[in-house]
Amino acid sequence: MTKVRxxxxxxxxxxxxxxxxxxxxxxxxxxIVAVCGRSxxxxxxxxxxxxxxxxxxxxxxxxxxVEVDAVDLIVPNHMHAPLIIEAAKAGKHIICEKHLTGYFGxxxxxxxxxxxxxxxxxxxxxxxxxxxxxxxxxxEQSGVRFCYAENWxxxxxxxxxxxxxxxxxxxxxxxxxxxxxxxxPSIYAKQWRTSGGxxxxxxxxxxLGAVLQLKQSEGERRSGKPIRPASVMCxxxxxxxxxxxxxxxxxxxxxxxxxxEDWGIMVLRFEDGSVAEIVGGDTALGGVHNYxxxxxxxxxxRANINPNDSCVAYAxxxxxxxxxxxxxxxxxxxxxxxxxxxxxxxxxYPQELLDFVTAIADDRPPISGFMxxxxxxxxxxxxxxxxxEGRRVELGSVLG
Amino acid sequence: MTGPVRIGLIGCGFSxxxxxxxxxxxxxxxxxIVAVCGVPxxxxDKFAHxxxxxxxxxxxxxxxxxVQVDAVDLAVPNYLHAPFIVEASKAGKHVFCEKPLTGYFGxxxxxxxxxxxxxxxxxxxxxxxxxxxxxxxxxxxxSGIKFGYAENWxxxxxxxxxxRLAKTAGGxxxxxxxxxxxxxxHAEYAKRWRLSGGxxxxxxxxxxLGAALQLKWWEGEHKFGKPIRAESVLCETGHLTWxxxxxxxxxxxxxxxxxxxEDWGIIVVKFEDGSVAEVKAADTTLGGVHNYxxxxxxxxxxRANINPTDSCVAYAxxxxxxxxxxxxxxxxxxxxxxxxxxxxxxxxxYPQEVADFVAxxxxxxxxxxxATxxxxxxxxxxxxxxxxxEGRRVDLKPILA
Numbered sequence: 134m135t136k137v138r139x140x141x142x143x144x145x146x147x148x149x150x151x152x153x154x155x156x157x158x159x160x161x162x163x164x165i166v167a168v169c170g171r172s173x174x175x176x177x178x179x180x181x182x183x184x185x186x187x188x189x190x191x192x193x194x195x196x197x198x199v200e201v202d203a204v205d206l207i208v209p210n211h212m213h214a215p216l217i218i219e220a221a222k223a224g225k226h227i228i229c230e231k232h233l234t235g236y237f238g239x240x241x242x243x244x245x246x247x248x249x250x251x252x253x254x255x256x257x258x259x260x261x262x263x264x265x266x267x268x269x270x271x272x273e274q275s276g277v278r279f280c281y282a283e284n285w286x287x288x289x290x291x292x293x294x295x296x297x298x299x300x301x302x303x304x305x306x307x308x309x310x311x312x313x314x315x316x317x318p319s320i321y322a323k324q325w326r327t328s329g330g331x332x333x334x335x336x337x338x339x340x341l342g343a344v345l346q347l348k349q350s351e352g353e354r355r356s357g358k359p360i361r362p363a364s365v366m367c368x369x370x371x372x373x374x375x376x377x378x379x380x381x382x383x384x385x386x387x388x389x390x391x392x393x394e395d396w397g398i399m400v401l402r403f404e405d406g407s408v409a410e411i412v413g414g415d416t417a418l419g420g421v422h423n424y425x426x427x428x429x430x431x432x433x434x435r436a437n438i439n440p441n442d443s444c445v446a447y448a449x450x451x452x453x454x455x456x457x458x459x460x461x462x463x464x465x466x467x468x469x470x471x472x473x474x475x476x477x478x479x480x481x482y483p484q485e486l487l488d489f490v491t492a493i494a495d496d497r498p499p500i501s502g503f504m505x506x507x508x509x510x511x512x513x514x515x516x517x518x519x520x521x522e523g524r525r526v527e528l529g530s531v532l533g
Numbered sequence: 534m535t536g537p538v539r540i541g542l543i544g545c546g547f548s549x550x551x552x553x554x555x556x557x558x559x560x561x562x563x564x565x566i567v568a569v570c571g572v573p574x575x576x577x578d579k580f581a582h583x584x585x586x587x588x589x590x591x592x593x594x595x596x597x598x599x600v601q602v603d604a605v606d607l608a609v610p611n612y613l614h615a616p617f618i619v620e621a622s623k624a625g626k627h628v629f630c631e632k633p634l635t636g637y638f639g640x641x642x643x644x645x646x647x648x649x650x651x652x653x654x655x656x657x658x659x660x661x662x663x664x665x666x667x668x669x670x671x672x673x674x675x676s677g678i679k680f681g682y683a684e685n686w687x688x689x690x691x692x693x694x695x696x697r698l699a700k701t702a703g704g705x706x707x708x709x710x711x712x713x714x715x716x717x718x719h720a721e722y723a724k725r726w727r728l729s730g731g732x733x734x735x736x737x738x739x740x741x742l743g744a745a746l747q748l749k750w751w752e753g754e755h756k757f758g759k760p761i762r763a764e765s766v767l768c769e770t771g772h773l774t775w776x777x778x779x780x781x782x783x784x785x786x787x788x789x790x791x792x793x794x795e796d797w798g799i800i801v802v803k804f805e806d807g808s809v810a811e812v813k814a815a816d817t818t819l820g821g822v823h824n825y826x827x828x829x830x831x832x833x834x835x836r837a838n839i840n841p842t843d844s845c846v847a848y849a850x851x852x853x854x855x856x857x858x859x860x861x862x863x864x865x866x867x868x869x870x871x872x873x874x875x876x877x878x879x880x881x882x883y884p885q886e887v888a889d890f891v892a893x894x895x896x897x898x899x900x901x902x903x904a905t906x907x908x909x910x911x912x913x914x915x916x917x918x919x920x921x922x923e924g925r926r927v928d929l930k931p932i933l934a
Contacts, residue, residue: 303782306773306817307797355778366924368767368801368809372707375807377756378831381704385832396708398811400769400799406776408769410799410813416707419834430779431786433819523767523926 135494136161138200139228141168142192142216143207144179147230151207152183154482163490169195170208192216196223203228203278203493209321210329211237217268221275226493228280228486231338233506234268235329236261236514242326249325249392254517258531261514265507272503280489280499281506283342287481287488290436291343291425295350303431305351306407310340310425313414314462316373316387316395324391331393333369334513337413341399342509343425344409346501352405361508361532363404366525367516369394372416385464386416399516420463420471423480439479440471508532534895538564539601541626543593543617544608545571545580547720548631552606552683553584554878555887564891570596593617597624604679604894607631610722611730612638615665622676629681629890629900632739634907635665636730637915643727650726650793655922659915662730663932666908673904681890681900682907684743688882688889691837692744692826696751704832706752707808711741711826714815715863717774717788717796723816725792732794734770735914738814742800743902743910744826745810750906753806762933763909764805767926768917770795773817786865787817800917821864821872824881840880841872909933 139155141148148168155165169189170176180188189195192204203226206216214234220227236257238248272279285291298305313336321327322335345362352360372378373388373395396414403409423438440460448454451467459466460473473479485501492499511531519526540556542549549569556566566586571577574591581589590596593605604627607617615635621628637658639649673680686692699706714737722728723736734742746763753761773779774789774796797815804810824839841861849855852868860873874880886902893900912932920927 304776304779306776306779307815309813366767366769368803368926370803370807370809372808375705375707377806378705378707381831383832396809398801400801402769402771405778406771407773408771408797410811412811414708414829416831417829417834418832428815428818430782430817431784431819525769525924 137163137490137493138166138202139163140192140195140199140201140204141165141185141207142170142204144168144170144175145207148179148207150477150482151205151486153477154486157483158487158490162494166201167195167199192219196220196225202226206230209327210235211327214264214268218271221271221277224275224277226278226280227272228282228489229506230282231342231506231509232329232334233281233510234261234264235334235510237329238326247324247392249331254514254521258514258518261510262531265510269503269507278493278499279503279506280492281501281503282485283339283346283501283505283509284481284485285339285343285423285425285438286346286501286505287484288436288438288479289481289484290438290441290479291481294425294427294434294436295347297432297434298347298351298427298429299354301429301432303429304407305347305427305429307428308344308347308409308425310344310409311412311414312336312339312421312423313412313417314421315385315418315464316415318387323389323393325393328393330513330517331369331390331397332395332413332415333397333399333516335413336415337397337399337411338509338513339423340411340413340425341512342501342505344401344411345508345512346505347427348403348407349505359504360403360405360407362401362512362528364402364525364527365512365516365519366400367397367519369397369517369520372396385418390415397516397520399512401512418464421461439473439476441479442471444472444474446470446472534897537562538891538894539567539603540564541593541596541600541602541605542566542569542586542608543605545569545576546608548608549580551878551883552608552629552887555884556891558884559888559891563895567602568596568600593620597626602626604629604890610728611636612728615669618669619672622672622678625676625678627679627894629683629887630907631683632743632907632910633730633735633914634682634911635662635669636735636911637662638730639727645725645727647727648793650732655915655918659919659932662911662915666911670904670908679890679894679899680904681886681893682902682904683886684740684747684902684906684910685882685886686740686744686824686826686839687747687902687906688885689837689839689880690882690885691839691842691880692882695826695828695835695837696748698833698835699748699752699828699830700755702830702833704830705808706748706828706830708829709745709748709810709826711745711810712813713737713740713822713824714813714818715822716786716819716865717816719788724790724794726794729794731914731918732770732791732798733796733814733816734798734800734917737816738798738800738812739910739914740824741814741826742812742913743906745802745812746909746913747902747906748828749804749808761804761806761808763802763913763929765803765926765928766913766917766920767801768798768920770798770918770921773797773815786819791816798917798921800913802913819865822862840874840877842874842880843872845873845875847871847873
């Protein structure tokens, strides 16, 4: 078996849970040979903490100094595109966290400008398309594998849903999917310059990715051709700006959103006439809310990624379960809760890396790849155009 | 009012059957069904015989001329709602009316087979529906009668509990998500715009829409003395049963034959305070009726499962095992896991809506679900149809004003 040598790019939060997932793959299929990041010291500390042999300050340096087969890009979104191009040119396979790319302002955009309010979404979409075209060319020309880390595609509940849908064979007529929780604490998520959008981008992209992948694979199964989205109609909102909410003395949901939405819904129509309703939100209490429901002509299937009832708990008082983890973003451990037995596995993190490593080793496309990455980003920005202009947007010319 | 409320039932089909079960639960000193009318008269006779009603007539006019009633219960086709409300209120009779209040059912002289849903612009429909709504509201105002709008979700116990919890929690209702769907109406009338006034959104979506609008209305009144109303809609509708791959399938578990109406739709409402609602309806859902309302508050999260609920959970290895025992509306099989509805009518609020109508007359007040809600739902629905047709957000302020 070819062992895939991986260089990690980035050392933040996401890198930590990637490392957790990498460790589950053992040492025969893959090896983390190096890590790099802006601060050489932080990279070194990360390397030490996670048993990685070498650390560097830039990806450039890393690729020049050590043999890697693939890079795992776990860096801020605005750095994805340039790093993908660089890695592709160096002939390295790419594992890229969502998103492929986005709009984060230009080099000359003034520091404090709230670009989510000042730049027309149509301009954003145009720039994003142009950038994606550049990335696409680089990836194609290099012949490297591009793996898009959309974990929902690998979440066991979703995988089972897809297997059941394949077995049933009925037309997937309607899909409903959502990712919500009570809001990110980090400022990074609340301004367009660093996040590239709000709830739709940071949360909605997950269910969107799963939905697109489901229709893609249905089409491939039926006729060898993926079924792509044809139009999007979108509404976004700032529920945390509601006056009566602002006046409440205690806030359970995160506030301080700047120039991005904290709730959004995308209604897609596909080329075959089927539809999807996709929500991303930062105003839901009760723990993360991640699910996908597919309505087929001959079946109905729901994947409860988180929460699900594999474990159900009750405690009269919040301190009873002490430090034992319950689930992401739950406000209290009192009352009935649905503790997540093994959240990483439930969410598909180790499984996605396994597919990527195997795809690279066996020279086949990963299940979640470039087309999905590209379609998700373009549909998202077309959705923003729809919400801003208050009208349905045809996707034919957007997706090309 | 002393003495029982004397009710004349107009119509003897499915809705009439539902309503009468509700009236029967009330003691005779509170209300009595004194007459029924329907077309053809033979059907009315049969209904009267089956339900032990004293008199049967061939028309509401005849009935009102021959027997003393205090109120009429309109369980008639949608396109008859408006004219019958006007007629009954002119005769000074209180009115209980099934949803919708009214709608657009085609230009005068339109035939059943005219596919007006594909030919008439939704904007024209909205204007005509508005006219009808105004006529009805005027008739109600000048007659001063009690008007009950049979939006059973408002009375469904789980929804009532949801509102009680929301009221107590006091947090801002930020977002509402509600849906009614099943595998498709059997009735032919539901598949033609001329008879129904719309498709899934009209026939089903009006329920979750009513529930969502009512919640924000009550929230505003309770907290600020002023209802919070809908400000804009964005809507998509579709014909999922027209998908080629679906049409080619050999066995159809979903109803087909949708003529000129949608079989799926979603209405995204923005309210004047900035909150939102996602209201969905479909005739393309397997697994039994799917009726729920979920409210996301700033300090709580509530969900009313109207149907199904897990108060009773059953499993059987084969569909024949539970014999003739009712499980739930529109479930395709009694095999596997099911969620039998212990008392479906009660869960859905049918007896409660009728009881409130009767009590309202006796107590000289308006029913909880009344003309205001009925009007809002009709206008928001048709504005939604305009949005879907024109592919754009529609501002509701000039429409609801």
